[in-house]
Amino acid sequence: MRVAVIGGGAAGQLAAIKAAENGHTVTIFEQNEKLGKKLFITGKGRCNLTNAADREGFFRHVVKNPRFLYSAYAHFDSAAIMQLVESAGVSLKVERGQRVFPASDHSSDILKALEKTVRSRGVDVRLRTRVSGILTNGGSVSGVQIGQTVEPFDAVILATGGLSYPSTGSTGDGFRFAEKLGHTIEPLTGSLVxxxxxxxxxxxxxxxxxxxxxxxxxxxxxxxxxxxxxxxxxxxxxxxxxxxxxxxxxxxxxxxxxxxxxxxxxxxxxxxxxxxxxxxxxxxxxxxxxxxxxxxxxxxxxxxxxxxxxxxxxxxxxxxxxxxxxxxxxxxxxxxxxxxxxRPVAEAIVTRGGVSVREVNPSTMESKKIGNLFFAGEILDTDAFTGGFNLQIAWSTGALAGSSIPTEVK
Ligand SMILES: Cc1cc2nc3c(=O)[nH]c(=O)nc-3n(C[C@H](O)[C@H](O)[C@H](O)COP(=O)(O)OP(=O)(O)OC[C@H]3O[C@@H](n4cnc5c(N)ncnc54)[C@H](O)[C@@H]3O)c2cc1C
Known part of the structure; x- marks a missing residue:
């Protein structure tokens, strides 16, 4: 299948890696000049990429809609992201409160590890490319719009993030696309603000x-x-x-x-x-x-x-x-x-609200309204406390969305 991943943040990159590992032809569209611009500033530049707590510990720290994440976390947990990053050559350390950081204290190491993995799986990365719409045909995804151009795709993973720190690229496009396709967007406010x-x-x-x-x-x-x-x-x-x-x-x-x-x-x-x-x-x-x-x-x-x-x-x-x-x-x-x-959502660490989880299949991250449309990361109406849990939500939902792309066009 030809898979478009819209957004090259934490969730989008994981989704692309998993979809490509399953044999799909994957393209990431990222409007910034580089992947993972928000990831770079996480954890005060150190990137608290996950939390080494056990499953119960993770769910105790998810504030909104934890049950929606049961399958995603079971599919790809904190050990899985740590292993992925370590196998790309980055040493990790666990600090107070089980917070996991790169041993170097540099978020750039996490960015490099992810990008290396994305490229090694043969993903086509299209930087400085802003998607302006998602096209459907007969209730299923058929392509994406970039300026005046339409590019055909069999599946789309929407991983455009929330509304916080918009200078990193999370400007809310994904909410507009999802709403246009009939999805409910729960009220958007800041959390961890x-x-x-x-x-x-x-x-x-x-x-x-x-x-x-x-x-x-x-x-x-x-x-x-x-x-x-x-x-x-x-x-x-x-x-x-x-x-x-x-x-x-x-x-x-x-x-x-x-x-x-x-x-x-x-x-x-x-x-x-x-x-x-x-x-x-x-x-x-x-x-x-x-x-x-x-x-x-x-x-x-x-x-x-x-x-x-x-x-x-x-x-x-x-x-x-x-x-x-x-x-x-x-x-x-x-x-x-x-x-x-x-303070305004732009100053929040995460966005509360977003695509209603009632309209997304928790076992696949697929839309219940549009065929072959998937969601991953902060665009979804789920969020957590600080401590690496929000990035874990992005990794888990991204990995599950990427792994759930069907092998045959519906
Ligand atoms: C200051 C700060 C510090 C943080 N620190 C931590 C931390 O240490 N640990 C933690 O767990 N969480 C942390 N978070 C939260 C965490 O960064 C987010 O929850 C996470 O990055 C969400 O990932 P995402 O992939 O869903 O969205 P994002 O990382 O925001 O990625 C979305 C991407 O989509 C792109 N995009 C959007 N629209 C389009 C379009 N139309 N076309 C093409 N591309 C598009 C954007 O440019 C962006 O790159 C922090 C957040 C902030 C603001």
Whole structure:
């Protein structure tokens, strides 16, 4: 069969490799000047290509539509992508949280390994070539449109990615093609995305990173949806960093009206914290609150915390009342931030929403509406937490789509 793969990202390249291994004549169409432009920037340039957790670990980290991925993951799991990359000559290492990276810490090694495998399977790679439409005949795929030209194909794998970081090429073409062919596109928003806050003091703390804090997120109905210990940071618009991105995945689409609570001293109980305050305040009774509590928190944050607790930082520490101490303990154990919204999808790590998985066969990735049309990667309405899981979704769905192309034209 003549197979067109639209999009040369993670999912498209895997799909092309598998389709070519099964004897098909495969062409990748990629609008960029090179393959895998987004892959290059993943993992801060190190490419966290997968996660070495077991099957349960993988599915625990898929946020939307995990069941849809059962067959795809069984077909091509984290061990499979690690083996593929290693057999192309790249050594890998496993870091904290089972995150897998190239030993060199260079995403370019993963890109080279993939491209080498793609080319060794005889795939025709057409760079700087933007597909503008998919043609059908009698309910099945018949070709692709490139500018004014129509090229005939027996099967098409749509792997155009989502809407995040559009400068990497994921500009949403695939959603438009799929919608035109009768597919439902679930609302597109960002997941793993920074959050904007009502509190203007976030801007004053911009650049400050908090390590070893516990972040708890409550949705707009007041229900706790997330709580974890880790790292976050303040920005000019609100908050970002690993904890915030993960929380956003559970608030996605409904972030405005949510509440974040930061436990700045998760290692201390309220009683222990109160005892520490008593000690510090008594030992520095003649100093101001700001001076007496120096060392408790980064200086800029201490001012914000004292304000939030209703304490004048310039007042004398020795005059602290029991009520003030109680307010301070409560603020340190639960500094409140009111979410006004998420940053735009263009700034998200992944896209939430996309081609409805109800209209795609989970055993093959084939469209239930159009014959010989397949989907792979972020274009599908499934996404995961950080840790290598989103790329694993791309590898698994790409491999399954590529392996599912029938040997005979339908
Ligand atoms: C900053 C950042 C860091 C990330 N880090 C990680 C990480 O470390 N680990 C992880 O698991 N995930 C990470 N992700 C998520 C991960 O990169 C994506 O989930 C994954 O790349 C999706 O793969 P894909 O092949 O579906 O889409 P993409 O990689 O976006 O590829 C789609 C390709 O299709 C091409 N295309 C689109 N339309 C057309 C058209 N009409 N014609 C021709 N070509 C077209 C695009 O140019 C693009 O190259 C990160 C994302 C971002 C933004």
């Amino acid at each position: 920074p959050l904007e806050m009502e509190e203007t003091w976030c801007a004053e703390l911009s650049g400050l990173t908090l390590k070893n804090v516990t972040l708890t997120a409550y949705n707009r109905k007041g229900k706790e949806v997330y709580s974890d210990l880790g790292e976050m940071l303040f920005t000019h618009f609100g908050v970002s960093g690993p904890l915030v991105l993960s929380a956003s995945a559970l608030l996605a689409g409904e972030a405005d009206g949510a509440l974040l609570s930061i436990d700045l001293k998760p290692g201390l109980s309220e009683e222990q914290l109160d005892a520490r305050l008593l000690r510090d305040l008594a030992a520095n009774a003649k100093k101001s609150f700001g001076g007496a509590l120096y060392g408790l928190l980064p200086q800029r944050l201490l001012g914000v915390v004292l304000d939030a607790a209703g304490i004048d930082g310039a007042a004398q520490a020795g005059n602290c009342t029991k009520a003030q101490r109680k307010a301070l303990v409560e603020t340190l154990k639960g500094l409140k931030l009111h979410v006004t919204g998420a």
